[in-house]
Amino acid sequence: MGGGGGGEEGNNLEFTPTWVVAVVCSVIVAASFAAERFLHYGGKFLKKKNQKPLYEALLKIKEELMLLGFISLLLTVTQNGIIKICVPESWTLHMLPCSLKDKEEKKSAKLTEHFQTFFSFTHIRHLLADNEGEGHQPTAAEKLGHCARKGKVPLLSVEALHHLHIFIFVLAIVHVTFCVLTVVFGGLKIRQWKHWENSIGDGNNGTPDLESTVTHVQDHAFIQNRFTGFGKDSTFLGWLKSFFKQFYGSVTKLDYVTLRLGFIMTHCRGNPKFNFHKYMIRALEDDFKKVVGISWYLWIFVVIFMLLNVHGWHTYFWISFVPLILLLAVGTKLEHVIIQLAHEVAEKHSAIEGELVVQPRDDHFWFHRPHIVLFLIHFILFQNAFEIAFFFWILFTYGFDSCIMGRVRYIIPRLVIGVFIQVLCSYSTLPLYAIVTQMGTHFKKAIFDEQVQARLVGWAQKAKKKGLRGDNNGQSVQGNAQVGAGIQLGQVFKRPSAQEDNVIVPRDEGHE
Structure with a gap:
C-alpha cells in the first residue's frame, strides 16, 4: 500500500488502474460540459425573450465560475509549495477556532480508535500482506514530514x-x-x-x-x-x-x-x-x-x-x-x-x-x-x-x-x-x-429601450471622436448631435x- 507519512490509504496515480482514472475523468468532464451547456442554453433562452439584463447577469455568473476555476487551479498547483512553508509551532497556538482542549480530546479519540483497529485480526492480516509485498520499509526520518524534520509545523496542512x-x-x-x-x-x-x-x-x-x-x-x-x-x-x-x-x-x-x-x-x-x-x-x-x-x-x-x-x-x-x-x-x-x-x-x-x-x-x-x-x-x-x-x-x-x-x-x-x-x-x-x-x-438608463440606448451611445462616441480629431467643426457637430438628441428626447x-x-x-x- 502506498500510504505515505500522512497516513492516508490508497495508491498514487502510478499504481491506480487505468479504468478507474478513465471513469473518474469521464464523470468530471461530463458534469462540466453539462453545466456549460445548461448555462449556454439558458443564455440563448434569455436572448430569445429579449431579457438582455438577465442575460448579462448570467454572463456575470459564468465569470464567477471561471474565477472559481482559477482559484481551484491556483490552490492545486501551489498546494505542495504551501504545505512546505514551515513555521514554529508556537505561532499556531493563538487565535484558534477551537480550543486546545478540544484538539487533545479529538487526538485522544483518534489514538484510541487507531489502537482498536491495530489489534484487530483484519488489520494484522493486512499488515502481514503488506510486509510480504514490500521489500523496503520507510525509516523514521522518512515517516516524518518536511517541516517535522526541521522541528516546525506546516503553515497549512493539505487537509485544511x-x-x-x-x-x-x-x-x-x-x-x-x-x-x-x-x-x-x-x-x-x-x-x-x-x-x-x-x-x-x-x-x-x-x-x-x-x-x-x-x-x-x-x-x-x-x-x-x-x-x-x-x-x-x-x-x-x-x-x-x-x-x-x-x-x-x-x-x-x-x-x-x-x-x-x-x-x-x-x-x-x-x-x-x-x-x-x-x-x-x-x-x-x-x-x-x-x-x-x-x-x-x-x-x-x-x-x-x-x-x-x-x-x-x-x-x-x-x-x-x-x-x-x-x-x-x-x-x-x-x-x-x-x-x-x-x-x-x-x-x-x-x-x-x-x-x-x-x-x-x-x-x-x-x-x-x-x-x-x-x-x-x-x-x-x-x-x-x-x-x-x-x-x-x-x-x-x-x-x-x-x-x-x-x-x-x-x-x-x-x-x-x-x-x-x-x-x-x-x-x-x-x-x-x-x-x-x-x-x-x-x-435610470433602463428608461430607454435597447435601440435608443445604442443610438445615444453612438451619438456620444461619434461626437467625441470628431472632437478628439481636432475637426474644425467638431464642436458644432457635437453640439448638433446633442441638440438633436435633446429635441427628440425632450418630446418624450x-x-x-x-x-x-x-x-x-x-x-x-x-x-x-
Missing part, C-alpha cells in the same frame, strides 16, 4: 487547504443561489403590480387628471396614510411608522399610483402613457447583474470574518446581526422616503387641483445618492449567504457536533435570522427598492415648468 478550497466554492454557489432566489421571489411580488398599471391605463387612458376638482391635501388618501401630522421637525413618529410599515403592506396601490405619477410628471410629462411598471422591471433586472457577482471588497470581508472566528468570541453569532440590522435600516429608510414625499406636499400646499403630484429628489436618500441602497442590499445578500454557506460547510465537512460549529443556542438563532433576512428582502425590501429608488432626481421626457404646476393654493409657512 482542501477544506478551504471547498468553502470558497460553497460560498460562491450559495451567494449566486440566494441572489437568484431573492430576485425571482421579489420579481414575482413586483409583477403583481402589473394590474395596477393596467387599471390606470384602462381608467383614463394613462392621462393624469390635473384639471378636475380642488382637493384639500389633508383629505387626500395618500397624505392621510403617510403623513404623521406632527410636522417635519418631529421625525421620530415617522421613522417608527416606517420601521413597522416594511413588515406589512410595504407598497400599496395608492403608493404605486402616486409615485408613478410623480415620476411621469417629473421625467416624462410629454408621455403620460409611459409604462412605469415595465421600466421598473427593466431597471431591477439591470441592477441584478451588479448584485449577483462577488466584488473584491466582499472577499476582503470574508477574510476579516474568518480572521475573527476565534474560540469563545462567538463571532459568527454576532456577525449574523449585521445584515439583519442593515436590512431593517434599508427598509425603514425606503419607507421613510415615501413619508418625506408626502410631508413635502402637505407642508407646501393646503389644496391642489386634480391629482396629487410628489416631487422626486435625491435629497431624500442617504448622502443624496440612491445607489447606496443597492450597495447595501448587495452586502446584505452576500453576508447572509456567507453565514448559511459557513454553516453547511461545517456541517458536511466536520459534522454538527464539531467544536467549530458552536453551541446549539448560537446556531439556531443564526439560521432563523438567515431565513428571516431572505424572506423579508425578497417580499418587502426588494420591491421597495425597485419603486422608491425611482424617486431620485435622475431617471419633459420636466414640468412653474407655469405647468397643478398646485393652486400654497400653504402658509407658519401653518401647522
